[in-house]
Structure formats: C-alpha cells, structure tokens
Amino acid sequence: MRTLLTRPHLFLISMIGIIVPSRLRADWRDEWEAELKYRESLLADWDRLDWRHKWDLLKRSTGAFWDALWLQRQRLEDDIVQDLRFGLRMLVKSPAFTLVCVFTLALGIGANTAIFSVVNALLLRPLAGVSDPGRLVQLGRQYPNRTSLSDSSYPDFVDYRAANTTMTGLAAMSPTAFHLSARGMTERLEGELVVGDYFKVLGVTPIHGRLIAPDDDRDDGSNLVCVISSRLWHRRFNDDSHIVGSTITLDGRTFTIIGVAREPFAGVKIGTPRDIWVPLTTLRLTNPTGAHFDQRRASWLEMFGRLQTGISLQQARTEFSLIAARLERAYPDTNARTAVRLEAGLGRDVDFASELRQFTYIPFAGVGIVLLIACVNVAGLLLARASTRHREIATRLAIGAGRRRVIRQLLTESLTLALAGGVAGLVLGAWLTMWLRSLLPERFLFFSFDVDFGLDWRVLGFTIAISTVTGVLFGIAPAIRISRPDLSAVMKGSQISGHQRGGLRAALVVSEVALSVILLVAAGLCVRTLRNAEGIDIGYQAARVLTARIDLRKQGYTRDRGRIFQQQLLDRLTATPGVDSAALAITLPLNDGRWEDAVRREGDPTRFQTFQNIVSRDYFKAMSIPVLMGRNFSRRDDERTPQVAILSQTLARMMWPNESPLGKRVTFDGRSIEVIGIARDAKGRNLLESPGPMLYRSLLQQYQPSTVLHLRTVLPPDQFGETVRREVGTLDKDLPIYAVAPLQEHVTATLTPQRLLAHLTTAFGLLALLLAGIGLYGLLAYTVTERTPEIGVRMALGAHRADVVRLFVTHGMKLALSGAALGGLAAVAVMPLIKGALFGVSPLDPVTLAVAQCVLVAAALIACYIPARRAANADPKIALRYE
Amino acid sequence: MGKGFLTFATATILNTVSNGYSYGFDIVDITGMPSGTVYPALRRLEEAGYLASKWETERTAYAQNRPRRKYYELTRAGRDALAAAIERYRLLEHTAPTRMRPRQA
Numbered sequence: 011m012r013t014l015l016t017r018p019h020l021f022l023i024s025m026i027g028i029i030v031p032s033r034l035r036a037d038w039r040d041e042w043e044a045e046l047k048y049r050e051s052l053l054a055d056w057d058r059l060d061w062r063h064k065w066d067l068l069k070r071s072t073g074a075f076w077d078a079l080w081l082q083r084q085r086l087e088d089d090i091v092q093d094l095r096f097g098l099r100m101l102v103k104s105p106a107f108t109l110v111c112v113f114t115l116a117l118g119i120g121a122n123t124a125i126f127s128v129v130n131a132l133l134l135r136p137l138a139g140v141s142d143p144g145r146l147v148q149l150g151r152q153y154p155n156r157t158s159l160s161d162s163s164y165p166d167f168v169d170y171r172a173a174n175t176t177m178t179g180l181a182a183m184s185p186t187a188f189h190l191s192a193r194g195m196t197e198r199l200e201g202e203l204v205v206g207d208y209f210k211v212l213g214v215t216p217i218h219g220r221l222i223a224p225d226d227d228r229d230d231g232s233n234l235v236c237v238i239s240s241r242l243w244h245r246r247f248n249d250d251s252h253i254v255g256s257t258i259t260l261d262g263r264t265f266t267i268i269g270v271a272r273e274p275f276a277g278v279k280i281g282t283p284r285d286i287w288v289p290l291t292t293l294r295l296t297n298p299t300g301a302h303f304d305q306r307r308a309s310w311l312e313m314f315g316r317l318q319t320g321i322s323l324q325q326a327r328t329e330f331s332l333i334a335a336r337l338e339r340a341y342p343d344t345n346a347r348t349a350v351r352l353e354a355g356l357g358r359d360v361d362f363a364s365e366l367r368q369f370t371y372i373p374f375a376g377v378g379i380v381l382l383i384a385c386v387n388v389a390g391l392l393l394a395r396a397s398t399r400h401r402e403i404a405t406r407l408a409i410g411a412g413r414r415r416v417i418r419q420l421l422t423e424s425l426t427l428a429l430a431g432g433v434a435g436l437v438l439g440a441w442l443t444m445w446l447r448s449l450l451p452e453r454f455l456f457f458s459f460d461v462d463f464g465l466d467w468r469v470l471g472f473t474i475a476i477s478t479v480t481g482v483l484f485g486i487a488p489a490i491r492i493s494r495p496d497l498s499a500v501m502k503g504s505q506i507s508g509h510q511r512g513g514l515r516a517a518l519v520v521s522e523v524a525l526s527v528i529l530l531v532a533a534g535l536c537v538r539t540l541r542n543a544e545g546i547d548i549g550y551q552a553a554r555v556l557t558a559r560i561d562l563r564k565q566g567y568t569r570d571r572g573r574i575f576q577q578q579l580l581d582r583l584t585a586t587p588g589v590d591s592a593a594l595a596i597t598l599p600l601n602d603g604r605w606e607d608a609v610r611r612e613g614d615p616t617r618f619q620t621f622q623n624i625v626s627r628d629y630f631k632a633m634s635i636p637v638l639m640g641r642n643f644s645r646r647d648d649e650r651t652p653q654v655a656i657l658s659q660t661l662a663r664m665m666w667p668n669e670s671p672l673g674k675r676v677t678f679d680g681r682s683i684e685v686i687g688i689a690r691d692a693k694g695r696n697l698l699e700s701p702g703p704m705l706y707r708s709l710l711q712q713y714q715p716s717t718v719l720h721l722r723t724v725l726p727p728d729q730f731g732e733t734v735r736r737e738v739g740t741l742d743k744d745l746p747i748y749a750v751a752p753l754q755e756h757v758t759a760t761l762t763p764q765r766l767l768a769h770l771t772t773a774f775g776l777l778a779l780l781l782a783g784i785g786l787y788g789l790l791a792y793t794v795t796e797r798t799p800e801i802g803v804r805m806a807l808g809a810h811r812a813d814v815v816r817l818f819v820t821h822g823m824k825l826a827l828s829g830a831a832l833g834g835l836a837a838v839a840v841m842p843l844i845k846g847a848l849f850g851v852s853p854l855d856p857v858t859l860a861v862a863q864c865v866l867v868a869a870a871l872i873a874c875y876i877p878a879r880r881a882a883n884a885d886p887k888i889a890l891r892y893e
Numbered sequence: 894m895g896k897g898f899l900t901f902a903t904a905t906i907l908n909t910v911s912n913g914y915s916y917g918f919d920i921v922d923i924t925g926m927p928s929g930t931v932y933p934a935l936r937r938l939e940e941a942g943y944l945a946s947k948w949e950t951e952r953t954a955y956a957q958n959r960p961r962r963k964y965y966e967l968t969r970a971g972r973d974a975l976a977a978a979i980e981r982y983r984l985l986e987h988t989a990p991t992r993m994r995p996r997q998a
Binding site: 037040041042043044045047048049051069070071072073074075076077079080081 | 916917918921927928929930931932933936937948954958959960961962963
C-alpha cells in the first residue's frame with residue numbers, strides 16, 4: 011500500500027499486470043518496471059524528481075493499460091481457452107447428445123430459477139426508488155407473546171427520534187386511504203400520512219416541485235399539502251408539468267400538490283403501491299382532539315430509520331433498547347412490558363416474510379431434487395458417451411497428458427454444457443415464473459402480489475451459480491471414471507470393459523427413480539391436501555355472491571345521511587332483476603382480524619374473545635348462513651329498540667355450554683345486549699382451522715360508514731359489478747366503490763398455499779418422472795446397442811423375439827423396482843417433514859405411496875419396452891455381422 | 894495485420910527503432926507518442942516479424958546499475974517493410990528521429 015503513495019506508477023503497473031495473461035505476466039512487468047525504475051532513478055540522480063516529472067511517469071505507466079489490453083488476444087492460446095474450444099468442438103460434433111443434455115439441464119436449472127425468481131420478488135428485492143435501501147431499518151413495539159412488529163405511538167416516536175444517535179434519521183408514517191376528487195372524478199387511492207423527515211430519511215427525490223419537509227408537518231395541521239406519485243401523475247394528470255401548485259380534493263378537503271415523487275418510488279410497502287403522501291399533522295383537522303398525538307397508548311405509526319454509516323444493526327438495537335427501558339420507567343402505565351424491536355430492511359411485513367420463508371422450503375427442496383435428477387441423468391449420458399471417447403482419452407494419457415489435465419478438459423466440457431443449460435434454463439425459468447405468477451391471486455391476506463417478478467442480478471447470479479455447481483456435480487464422477495482407463499487394453503483395440511461402467515450407470519438410474527418416487531409421493535400428498543381443503547364445509551355459499559366495498563366516511567357522510575344511503579342502496583339493489591338479496595357487513599366472513607373484542611355473560615366477569623361482524627338484515631340470506639335457533643334481525647331492530655345480537659354456534663357453545671343462550675344477555679362493547687338467535691358457524695380466514703367464535707350485531711343499531719356489500723345473484727356474480735356501480739352512481743355519483751370481486755375469489759385465495767404446493771409438487775413430480783424415464787430409456791438403449799452381437803447370437807440359436815424383449819425389460823424393471831422400493835423407504839423417512847403443509851391426509855398415507863410407485867413402474871415399463879422391442883426387431887444376420 | 898502495410902504511426906516507430914532507439918521509453922521520448930500507442934505497436938511489429946526483441950544480460954544491466962531492459966531490433970523483413978513504408982510515406986524521411994533533438998529528460 012505504501013507503493014501507492016510513494017511510487018504510484020509502479021503500483022499501477024502491478025495492478026494492470028493482473029489482467030495480462032499469466033504466462034506473459036512476468037516478462038511484461040519486467041519490461042515496464044525496468045523502464046520506469048530506471049527513469050525514476052535517473053531523475054532522482056539529476057535531482058529532478060519533482061511533481062511534474064512524477065506526473066509524467068504516472069501518465070506513461072497508464073499506457074501499460076492499452077498494452078495489457080492488446081495482449082488479451084494472446085489469451086486465445088491459453089490452456090483454458092484451448093480446453094474450451096476443444097470442448098465446444100466435441101459438443102457440436104454430437105449435437106443430439108448435446109441437445110438432450112442441455113434440455114435436461116435446462117429443465118432442472120429453469121425450475122430452480124423460477125422458484126428463486128418468485129422468492130426474490132417476494133422476499134429479497136429491496137424497496138424501489140429509495141437510496142441505499144440496505145441501511146434502512148424498520149422499528150416497532152414488541153409485545154410479549156406476540157411475533158409481530160407492532161405500531162408505535164407518536165410520543166414514543168418523538169422520544170426515540172430525539173434520543174437516538176445511531177440513525178441518521180428516524181421517520182414514521184401511517185398508511186391510509188384517500189378519496190381523491192380531481193377533474194370531475196372520484197376514486198379511492200392508497201396513501202400515507204408522513205412525518206416531515208419521511209422523504210429525507212428514504213432519500214427520495216422529486217421530479218417536479220418539492221417533497222414534504224419538516225416545515226410542512228406543522229403542529230396545527232393547517233398546512234394542506236400533498237405529494238403524489240409519478241404513477242398517479244402519469245395516469246390522472248397526463249404528465250402535466252404545471253401540476254405543482256394546483257389543488258385536488260382528498261376526503262372532501264382541498265390540498266395543494268407541492269411535488270411529484272420520482273419513479274419508481276411508491277411508498278414503503280412492497281406490493282401495495284401508494285400514490286399520495288400528506289403531512290401527518292393533517293390528522294389534527296379530522297381528529298381535533300389530538301388523541302393521536304398525545305397518547306402513548308395509541309399505537310398507529312409505522313417507524314423506520316436509516317442506520318449511520320459504520321453502525322451495525324446490533325449497535326442500534328442496543329441503543330434503542332436502552333431508550334425503551336428509559337421510557338418504560340418514565341411511563342409505566344403505557345410502556346410497561348413493551349420492548350422495541352428493530353428489523354433490517356424496509357417494505358415487508360416481518361411476520362408475513364418469515365411465514366413465507368418457511369413456506370419456500372418445500373418448493374426449494376422439490377426443485378433441488380429435480381435438479382439432482384437432471385444431474386444424475388446427464389452424468390449417465392456422459393458415462394455412456396465415454397465409451398466412444400475411450401480411445402481419445404487413452405491416447406491423450408498414453409502420449410503424456412497428466413490425469414489432472416484430462417479431468418480438467420472433461421470438466422471444462424461439462425461446465426460448458428452446464429452453462430448452456432443455464433442459459434436455456436434462464437429462458438425456461440422466465441416462462442415458468444410467468445406460470446407461477448398466474449397461480450398467485452391478486453392478494454393473499456394483507457399481501458398483494460402486485461410486485462415485480464422480473465429478472466435482476468440476483469436471479470442471474472443465482473442461475474450462474476447453480477449452473478456452475480451443476481456442471482461440477484454431474485461432471486466430476488464421469489471425469490474421474492473416464493480418465494482411468496485400462497490403457498493397454500484400449501490401445502490394443504479390445505472391447506471396452508463395459509460392465510464395470512454399467513454398474514455405475516445402473517446405480518445412477520436407481521437413485522434417479524428413487525428421487526422421483528419421493529417427489530411423486532409429495533405431489534400426491536399435496537394434491538390430496540388441496541382436494542380435502544376445497545371440500546371443506548365453510549358454512550356459507552360463496553358461489554354467486556359479489557362483494558364490493560363502500561366507504562361513506564371518506565365522502566363526508568353524516569350518520570343520518572349514511573343510514574338513508576345504505577337503506578336506499580339495499581332497496582334498489584334488491585329490486586334489481588337477477589339479484590336475490592343484498593346486504594352490508596363490516597367485514598368479509600374471511601375476517602381480516604381487526605374486529606376482535608371480548609364478550610361477557612351479563613353479571614359474570616369471565617371474558618370470551620370473539621370476532622364480531624355488524625350486518626344488515628338480509629346478511630344471513632345473502633350468505634346462505636342459516637339461523638338455527640331464534641330469529642334473524644328485523645327492520646324493528648334499530649337505534650330506538652333494545653340492542654340485540656346473534657351468536658355463532660361456537661360462541662354460543664363457549665358461553666353457555668349446557669343451555670340455550672336465547673334471551674340471555676351479554677355485555678359487549680360496554681353495552682347490554684340480548685341474544686336473539688344462533689347462526690350456523692362460518693369459517694374465518696383460515697379454512698383449515700375450525701371456525702372461530704362470531705358475534706353478529708345489527709347495522710341498524712350500530713351504524714358503520716365503511717362496509718362490504720354482499721350481493722347474492724341468480725346469474726354469475728361478475729356480471730353485476732356494473733349494476734352495483736350504476737346503482738351507487740345514481741345515489742351519489744362521487745362515491746367510489748372498490749374491491750369489487752366475487753366472494754368465491756376471496757375463498758379461493760385463502761387456499762393459495764395449498765394450491766401452490768399442489769401445482770408445484772405435481773409439476774416437479776412429472777418433471778422428475780420424465781427425467782427418470784429418459785434416464786432409464788437411455789441406459790437400456792445403450793445396453794441394447796452394446797449387446798447387439800449377443801442378441802444376434804441368441805436369436806441365431808433360436809431365441810424368440812419375446813425372449814429378447816423379456817431379457818431387456820427384466821433388466822430395466824429390476825432397476826426401476828429397486829429404485830421404487832428405495833424411493834418408497836426414503837419417502838417414508840422424508841414426508842413427515844412436510845406434515846405441517848398437509849391437511850386431512852397422513853404423511854405416510856399408504857394409498858398415495860402405492861399410487862406413486864405404480865405410476866413410476868408404469869412409466870418405467872414404457873421406458874424399457876421401447877428399446878427392448880428395438881433389440882428384438884434386430885436382424886440376427888446384421889447383428890452378427892458386427893462380430 | 895497484413896504484412897507490407899504499415900500505418901504512419903507504426904512506420905514511424907519502425908523507423909525510430911532502425912535509427913537505433915531500441916527500447917520502449919526511448920521511442921516514446923523520441924517520437925512524442927503516448928506509451929499506450931508505442932507498446933502495442935511494438936508488440937504488433939514483433940508479431941508480424943518486423944522486430945525481434947531480446948532481454949539484455951543481467952551483467953550489462955548490473956554494470957550500468959539499472960534493471961534489465963528489453964531491446965528491439967529490426968529483422969530483415971522489418972528492413973524491407975520500412976523501405977516500402979518510406980516509399981509510401983515521403984514524410985518519414987523528414988521526420989526521421991535522427992534529426993530530432995532528444996528532449997533532455
């Protein structure tokens with residue numbers, strides 16, 4: 011390193027020397043260094059070694075770079091390039107062999123690339139549009155016994171921001187939806203309420219105007235400004251360059267647009283693009299009590315920060331824990347037993363990401379096995395081809411090539427094959443990724459799959475890496491085997507000692523078959539799981555129900571206007587031809603989990619945790635949930651009459667195990683409520699779990715402005731989207747309806763993990779079956795060719811064609827059956843690992859195991875019969891001619 | 894590179910070598926061309942067989958108290974090529990480095 015400072019020209023030479031072909035390097039460096047050193051010493055002698063001459067020396071040494079570049083052509087004579095050229099010639103010489111190998115490898119590598127692409131998109135790719143996303147950290151509260159990262163309160167955020175020294179900035183935001191009215195159209199958009207530092211911490215820049223700054227986030231919230239996304243700017247405002255300073259209406263208030271954020275920034279949640287940002291303090295206008303900003307109990311902010319350079323996540327964790335402990339001492343009422351938690355990366359829900367990570371093990375294991383089979387297959391092909399190259403290799407060794415050199419040559423060839431397979435795999439992978447994408451729903455729980463699944467350097471690096479590993483994996487065993495021939499025997503021209511090699515090939519085929527059985531069993535189990543899950547009684551009829559969301563609060567409806575609107579809408583829709591019934595509820599039956607509270611028997615302190623749904627009168631009719639006992643809500647159950655509730659069977663059983671709950675009173679939400687009916691259980695978000703407790707209340711008694719419309723139709727429900735839009739439009743042309751989708755879609759989406767696994771394992775299983783079949787076929791075809799003379803003799807001596815067929819089929823099926831048996835044992839050992847992913851079927855299910863083995867044996871029979879028949883069709887005269 | 898055809902710059906370098914300036918930096922000094930031009934040109938000329946290179950002996954270098962240096966000299970083919978080049982580039986004679994005063998380094 012000292013050379014760099016005192017004699018930079020020599021340092022430069024040694025650096026540039028790295029790219030000079032190694033066999034020329036020493037000479038090259040000597041030549042350059044001799045001149046430079048001599049010149050330098052002359053200058054020193056003359057006492058002229060000033061900065062000007064030093065600069066001249068440095069300038070001259072840069073010429074070495076062009077010299078070194080010119081020498082690159084000499085690399086063509088390097089060993090490695092020779093190996094490569096020879097390898098390529100060998101591959102081109104036998105195109106059929108090359109094609110089969112590349113295709114096999116492409117299947118294996120492509121499947122891996124596809125799975126990795128999806129994992130990359132969902133788990134690895136960092137937040138787009140921000141600078142240096144690697145230093146961003148998300149922070150939140152950690153409650154005991156909870157795995158999730160919870161939101162923080164505003165006073166906590168302010169304290170953390172003031173006290174920490176490990177972050178260059180700390181910011182917070184709260185996701186929120188806006189009803190945007192501009193240029194005569196209202197629509198619902200996702201946005202964020204942000205603190206003044208938000209954009210600075212993220213490192214986002216504007217393309218027009220400016221972004222929200224600390225000055226905008228004033229205490230009184232009177233500053234009604236907003237920043238919009240490039241996406242929205244393109245879509246709604248036609249790239250209007252004078253957008254800055256113009257106004258739009260958000261939730262009924264006029265905001266000034268101060269800037270447009272640069273693409274591709276779209277908020278801090280990957281998969282949920284957001285289009286509008288307004289200062290956090292704007293909340294003070296809609297919520298003047300200020301409870302949001304003053305109470306430590308109110309957790310509603312998502313915090314994130316940027317680590318200072320040189321500070322590790324661990325250091326930051328330590329500091330924030332200290333601050334949290336201090337807050338806990340100062341505010342024991344609200345902050346007791348809540349730790350602070352820091353997680354690297356921003357944009358993904360910590361919980362969901364870890365669940366997803368768990369989920370990816372099975373697909374990765376699946377594609378891993380497929381790739382292994384592909385490797386085994388190609389290794390088998392290489393061994394088979396070795397017989398034709400035997401003489402070449404022996405000659406090389408005989409005239410003095412070292413064994414290492416031969417192995418290197420063979421490995422270069424297999425690496426070339428692997429990389430060609432990798433390139434083809436990348437193309438196949440891109441196509442498979444599209445297929446995988448099509449299996450995913452729009453969203454799953456809170457996660458939207460609206461993310462970029464494209465190729466990036468991670469996918470590319472992964473594919474190159476696995477191709478290289480693959481190349482070594484399938485190349486090494488054949489290379490070692492081939493480079494150890496019996497020299498004298500080969501040179502004398504005697505027949506190759508095929509039996510020994512045949513043993514290795516047979517072992518390869520058996521392992522291939524065994525691996526396929528494992529995948530087929532997994533596929534069978536996953537398909538049965540999906541079948542079982544789809545057959546679950548969910549407690550309501552999801553077919554022919556259309557759902558849509560309506561949010562009256564954002565549109566500034568008062569309670570009275572809202573009630574009138576809701577009643578009119580339901581009346582109009584019910585009167586529409588083709589509509590059986592219409593109802594409103596605050597949540598889908600696949601409960602989004604937020605409406606959870608405790609209920610008590612009146613006069614009894616025992617608390618029962620339950621979900622709740624607030625529904626309009628026809629809800630049970632629209633959903634086809636029978637009210638089993640008591641009565642349904644009626645028009646008379648409104649604000650003037652006593653509060654009533656309907657319990658689900660499960661809740662009823664929990665609260666009154668041995669008596670009828672009808673007429674009993676419960677305390678819920680601080681009110682005394684009479685139980686008037688029992689409704690049949692309906693499944694919640696997880697269809698595989700038993701239904702959770704549910705308490706239904708009447709929308710007429712408990713007004714809610716934000717509701718989900720449930721419309722039971724006589725015809726397929728997707729046709730009614732327009733009807734709903736039209737009827738809503740007649741009542742209020744500015745009211746946006748959103749999330750319009752058949753209920754069945756939501757139900758289907760909940761089974762996404764099961765569906766994905768079923769599809770993936772089936773695809774992998776079939777792929778494995780195909781590859782194993784090719785392997786078995788290849789081995790037998792090769793054996794047949796090898797034993798043609800023997801067949802000739804046998805047939806000449808009176809063997810029937812059937813005997814010949816039997817001979818080869820028996821040989822092949824012995825391998826297939828032992829593979830199937832071994833695979834069965836392996837499956838029994840491995841399948842319990844995926845127990846958690848199964849439903850209604852045992853991991854050791856004997857039927858699945860037997861079916862998988864039968865499928866394999868059937869495929870093996872075909873793979874054996876074709877070459878066997880060819881052997882039997884051989885003309886003994888021609889066959890014998892080879893002797 | 895086809896034999897019998899030299900660019901002006903290459904011909905100049907060949908000419909310089911024929912005039913007794915026989916190592917890299919010397920040629921750079923005399924012609925004033927950047928080292929990034931001179932060295933690749935020397936390699937090309939050597940590959941074409943117009944120049945031959947040899948390392949001076951350790952002893953000579955040691956006697957003159959400097960690192961071993963690589964010398965270039967014209968081959969017979971080189972001399973022919975230079976003669977042809979001089980035919981084509983009349984200017985070569987006039988810019989012959991014998992007339993240039995070496996810059997004092």
